[in-house]
Amino acid sequence: MKKVYQCSNTLELQPFIETLKRLDIKHLIKNEYISGAIGELPFTEAWPQIWVLNDNDVAEAKAACRATETDINSDKPDWDCSHCGETNHASFEFCWQCEHLDSQQL
Ligand SMILES: [Zn+2]
Missing domain, CATH: 3.30.70 (Alpha-Beta Plaits)
Incomplete structure (x- = not known):
């Protein structure tokens, strides 16, 4: 085993x-x-x-x-923030840089 x-x-x-x-x-x-x-x-x-x-x-x-x-x-691919362009890990709902909520994550 x-x-x-x-x-x-x-x-x-x-x-x-x-x-x-x-x-x-x-x-x-x-x-x-x-x-x-x-x-x-x-x-x-x-x-x-x-x-x-x-x-x-x-x-x-x-x-x-x-x-x-x-x-x-x-x-779950990484996603690019549509506000500031920062690449965020898939587990984040909000951009870690600008706290923009990515609509694709909803
Ligand atoms: Zn951002």
């Missing part, structure tokens, strides 16, 4: 879980519900993690997770 992916919250893990289900790769989720262990462990150890049960599936699962990650990131 091997860990193939982890991130800071279970919600972000969902697309990766869906990908593995689609590929019929047997897996389990660790730390799906964060316990009281935070503070005693290095915090990344307490993050939700996807583990693949069959070692033969690990390479495929990792490749699928990487592809999913690329998909997610390309879903």
Whole structure:
């Protein structure tokens, strides 16, 4: 059994879980519900993690997770502020430079 992916919250893990289900790769989720262990462990150890049960599936699962990650990131391109022209990361609703709200983000 091997860990193939982890991130800071279970919600972000969902697309990766869906990908593995689609590929019929047997897996389990660790730390799906964060316990009281935070503070005693290095915090990344307490993050939700996807583990693949069959070692033969690990390479495929990792490749699928990487592809999913690329998909997610390309879903949301950076945007240029129509007011000042500054390039903003997709996660920003407002221009970080001039606080203009970009209409494309609504
Ligand atoms: Zn701006």
